[in-house]
Every structure is written in C-alpha cells, then in structure tokens.
Amino acid sequence: MISATLATPAFMLLLMSSTGRYLKHLGYEVNYVRNFTDVDDKIIARANELGEDPISLSRRFCEEFHLDMAYLNCLPPSVEPRVSDHIPQIIAMIRQILDNGCAYAVEGDVYFSIDKFPEYGRLSGRKLEDNRAGQRVAVDSRKRNTADFALWKAAKEGEPFWESPWGPGRPGWHIECSAMSAAYLGYSFDIHGGGMDLVFPHHENEIAQSCAACRESNISYWIHNGFVTIDSEKMSKSLGNFFTIRKVLELYHPLALRHFLLGTHYRSPINYSELLLETASDRVYYIYQALHDSESITAQHDETSLKDSIPADVATCINKFWDECLISMTDDLHTSVALAAISEPLKTMNDLLHTRKGKKQQLRVESLAALEKTVRDILAILGLLPDSYSEALKQLKDYALRRAKLTEDHVLHKIEERNAARKNKEYEKSDAIRKELASAGIALMDSPEGTTWRPALPLALQDQ
Structure with missing residues (x-):
C-alpha cells in the first residue's frame, strides 16, 4: 500500500509508479x-491574489497535475482523496486525539501537545x-509548548472555513494527510512516500498525531526521495531555478x-542538465x-513455429538480466541498476540482428523473440514501455528536430546534398x-540501402 502527497515532486511519483508496478509484478x-x-x-494566499475561490483554483491545478502524470506514464492511484471532501474524517480524528x-x-x-508524545x-x-522559537516554530503565547502544532485553525476573514466543535475554521496541514490515509489505508500500512524536506516536521507530526489517535498506528517503510538540483542547488520556486514538467516536455519525449x-x-539528488536529458533521450x-x-523480424514468423529452444548463452543472458533487475528492485528500489542491466541483452540482440542468415536462422529468430519479450517485461515494470516502438521512435525523432x-x-x-558531394x-x-x-544532434547512418x-x-x- 502506497501513500503520497501532492507536495511530492515528480521524482517521488515516478518512484511510487515503478514501485506499484513492481509489487503487482510480484503478485501483491x-x-x-x-x-x-x-x-x-x-x-x-494565491487564490486571494487572483480573486478566485481556493477550492476552484486547487481543482484547476489538480487537473493540470493529472495531465503531467499521464505524460510521464505514472501509475494512476487506486484512490485520490482531497482535503475539502474529507473534513468530517479530519474532525473525527482531531476529536480522538483530544479525547486521548x-x-x-x-x-x-x-x-497537538508535543509533550504527550x-x-x-x-x-x-x-x-x-533544535528548534529555536521565532525561527522554524512560530511564537504563540497560547501554546503550552512552542513546538505544538495546529490540528485545527480558527476561521480568518477571506479564508474558506467549515463548522466544527471548536467553531468555524479549517484543518492544519499535517492532520489532513493522517486522516485521509487512515480513511483509505487504516492506521497501519506498508509504505509512505515523500520528499526529504517533509521528514521534519510534516512526517514527524503525522506519526505523532496518528499514534495519538490510535496507539496501534504504524507505517512499515518511509521512502524519502532526494532533490532535483541545478548546479548543486535544490530546484525550487523560491530560488527561481525550476523547470515545470510541461516546459521540459516541449523539447524532450x-x-x-x-x-x-x-x-x-x-534517495540521491538528481542533477538536472541538458547533457543528462540528451543522454536519456539517446x-x-x-x-x-533494437x-x-x-519485433520486425519475429513478426515475419508464425508464433506457433517459435519454440523455447534458444542457445545456452542467450538463456544465460536472459536469466542474468532478470536476476539483476529483480535483485536491484528488491534492494531498496535501485531502478538505476535495473536500467543499466538492460545493456547486456540489448548488445546480444544487436549482435543477432546483424548476424548473417544461415542454418541457425530459426534459433536466431527465437532468441530475438525471447530477448525482446524479456526487455519489454522489465520496461513495463519501470513504466518505460511505449504503446508502439515505431511510434515512439518517430516521436523521438520529432523531438530531436x-x-x-x-x-x-x-x-x-x-542528405541528398551530401550524397551528391560523395558521388563527385x-x-x-x-x-x-x-x-x-x-x-x-542529427547523426547520419550509411548502409548499402542508403543514408538515414x-x-x-x-x-x-x-x-x-
């Protein structure tokens, strides 16, 4: 079971997507x-600047977010709760914490009373x-401890509010996540994700309030991703050094x-650069x-004629590849290792693709079919499998242009001009x-059939 928040960057959502696919592959x-x-x-604050209803503004951006996630082939969630639709559940959890x-x-x-936890x-x-009053924690003389955090905030002019046993107001940020996760996953679940910047105080506060509401509350694994950086600086709106997903997708597939x-x-930081994006595209x-x-070669043969009798070296390559991918994903979701492992089966495929046809043609075709299926299965787990290879190749060429x-x-x-020059x-x-x-960024490829x-x-x- 996986929980993530809107504040989670694309990096974490891609990780959650791959995790979900991998766990499903394992049969969970x-x-x-x-x-x-x-x-x-x-x-x-943003809604007031624009003169727009906050809920309306949020829903508009949620739809934009959905488009970005669809572009990146992220696994859709089983359920996608919103705070504004779960005020009763939030109020109920706050009452539990008060009663306890x-x-x-x-x-x-x-x-929330920190001293009680x-x-x-x-x-x-x-x-x-470690938190000095007046810096990370706002000074409020009404608090019993300066580190106590808000579960419910009294209504202020110009803000949306809901009725509650404590008067009109709205939830604090931390309680929202605990109440919604409890509503759909229970008080104990397997995996909770988020960025490193959410470890403290957000996730720390989630643990405290969830345990205060239910003593048996427990999360088995916390997954926190590193930051996307530019020139070793965290990418953020406040620094003005960020790129939106939509902006990057104007030039890259x-x-x-x-x-x-x-x-x-x-868990490692990612350095955003043109070189790394170009390398990934290539x-x-x-x-x-490959x-x-x-696929083009194997499609020329009837599937029923293809047997499982592939050469021992190809079988070894496939088994080694599967083992490396599954071990790396099981070991703290090392997607980078799984991606690197693809190199060996691709090399074998390209060797077979350029092998002359002969007596071993049948084994060659069967080997290609087995290798293609294996790589395809891993790409599917990683969310990197396109609907069509040929369509993806065309799109990648369009992006390069x-x-x-x-x-x-x-x-x-x-190309015609170059052909004429070579002829002369x-x-x-x-x-x-x-x-x-x-x-x-355009490479010319010469072959007996011509230049592409x-x-x-x-x-x-x-x-x-």
Whole structure:
C-alpha cells in the first residue's frame, strides 16, 4: 500500500509508479493512495491574489497535475482523496486525539501537545531543542509548548472555513494527510512516500498525531526521495531555478524524462542538465530501435513455429538480466541498476540482428523473440514501455528536430546534398555536412540501402 502527497515532486511519483508496478509484478495487491492538499495557506494566499475561490483554483491545478502524470506514464492511484471532501474524517480524528488527552483547544484553534508524545523525533532523529522559537516554530503565547502544532485553525476573514466543535475554521496541514490515509489505508500500512524536506516536521507530526489517535498506528517503510538540483542547488520556486514538467516536455519525449529520473537512486539528488536529458533521450531511442528491429523480424514468423529452444548463452543472458533487475528492485528500489542491466541483452540482440542468415536462422529468430519479450517485461515494470516502438521512435525523432530547430525536409535535403558531394568525390564538403548535422544532434547512418538519420548527442555535449 502506497501513500503520497501532492507536495511530492515528480521524482517521488515516478518512484511510487515503478514501485506499484513492481509489487503487482510480484503478485501483491496494491492499494495506492495519492492525496491532494487543496486547502492550505499558500493556496489561499494565491487564490486571494487572483480573486478566485481556493477550492476552484486547487481543482484547476489538480487537473493540470493529472495531465503531467499521464505524460510521464505514472501509475494512476487506486484512490485520490482531497482535503475539502474529507473534513468530517479530519474532525473525527482531531476529536480522538483530544479525547486521548494529546491535544487542547484554545480560542477556536486546536493544538497537538508535543509533550504527550515522548517518541517525537524518532523518524528524523531531531530533538525539540533544535528548534529555536521565532525561527522554524512560530511564537504563540497560547501554546503550552512552542513546538505544538495546529490540528485545527480558527476561521480568518477571506479564508474558506467549515463548522466544527471548536467553531468555524479549517484543518492544519499535517492532520489532513493522517486522516485521509487512515480513511483509505487504516492506521497501519506498508509504505509512505515523500520528499526529504517533509521528514521534519510534516512526517514527524503525522506519526505523532496518528499514534495519538490510535496507539496501534504504524507505517512499515518511509521512502524519502532526494532533490532535483541545478548546479548543486535544490530546484525550487523560491530560488527561481525550476523547470515545470510541461516546459521540459516541449523539447524532450516524456519517456526520455522518465528514464532520466529513474536513472538515479531515489534517495540521491538528481542533477538536472541538458547533457543528462540528451543522454536519456539517446538511450531510449537506442532501446526502442533494437526492440523494434527485433519485433520486425519475429513478426515475419508464425508464433506457433517459435519454440523455447534458444542457445545456452542467450538463456544465460536472459536469466542474468532478470536476476539483476529483480535483485536491484528488491534492494531498496535501485531502478538505476535495473536500467543499466538492460545493456547486456540489448548488445546480444544487436549482435543477432546483424548476424548473417544461415542454418541457425530459426534459433536466431527465437532468441530475438525471447530477448525482446524479456526487455519489454522489465520496461513495463519501470513504466518505460511505449504503446508502439515505431511510434515512439518517430516521436523521438520529432523531438530531436525540434531541439535542433530543423525540419525533416531540411535534413533529407542535406542528405541528398551530401550524397551528391560523395558521388563527385567532394569529401571535404561531405564531411562538413555530416558535422553540421551532428552539431545539431542529427547523426547520419550509411548502409548499402542508403543514408538515414537518427537523433544523437550534439557534438558540443559529447565533449562534456
């Protein structure tokens, strides 16, 4: 069972998606909850700036978020609760905490009493004295302890509110997540995800209030992802150094971006760069091309004629690949290791693709079919399997042309111009055309059938 929040960056949501797919592959029933915080201070402030209803503003951005997740082929959640639809559940949990003596009401606000939970800090390892009043914790003379946090906030002018036993108001941020996870997963569930910045105080507060409401509350695994960085600085709106998913997808295929994000272990920081995105794009093109070529050959043969009698070296390659992928995913979800492991079966596939047809043609076809299926199955687990190899290859080429600010007609014209130069033995001109296109990320491929092109790392990036 998986829980994630709207504040979780794309990195974590991709991880949750891959985790869900992997657990399903292992035969587990997955109940994936991804909740939306559609009521909080920042949303209200932004809505007031725009003169818009906060709930309406939230729903609009939730729909945009859905589009981004669909682009990145993220696994849809089993349920997607929103705070504004779960006020009764939130109020009920606050009442439980009050009844258990772990919270107190004052002037329409309800605060959690940190002193009632001695284990506070067990997740982060932080001590309460690490927080100096006036910095991380707001000074409020009504609090019994400066670290006490709000479960319910009394209504203020210009803010949405709901009726409660303590008067009109709205939930605190932390209680929202606990109440919604308890509603759909119970007080004990398997996996809770989020960014490293949520360990303290958000997840620490979730543990405290959930245990205060139900003594048996427990989460088996906390998964916290590292930050996406640019030049070793955390990507954030406050620093003005962030890119939206939609902006990146203007120039890169969604599955290339997914590959880029999964290419780093989730707890490590990811450095966003043009080189790494180009490398990921080049990699997925290579993978899909090999799979497409294999599929094209095997499609020419009747499936019933293909047997399981593949050579021992191919069987060894397949078994080793499966073992590496499954071990790496089981060992703290090392998606990067699984992606790297694809290299060996792809190399074997390409060797077979370029092997001359002969007496062993049947074994060659059967080997390609077995390898293609194996790689396809792993890509499906990682959420990197396109609906069609040929369509994905075409899209990747279109993206490469867009980045190069070229049209395919222009590239084809350059190929004709180069062919004419080669025919006239103008090799210097021919090489200049090839280099000109290579600089833009377009590689020319010569074969007995003629010259074609494919996306490639621009020359300037190859030296980095």
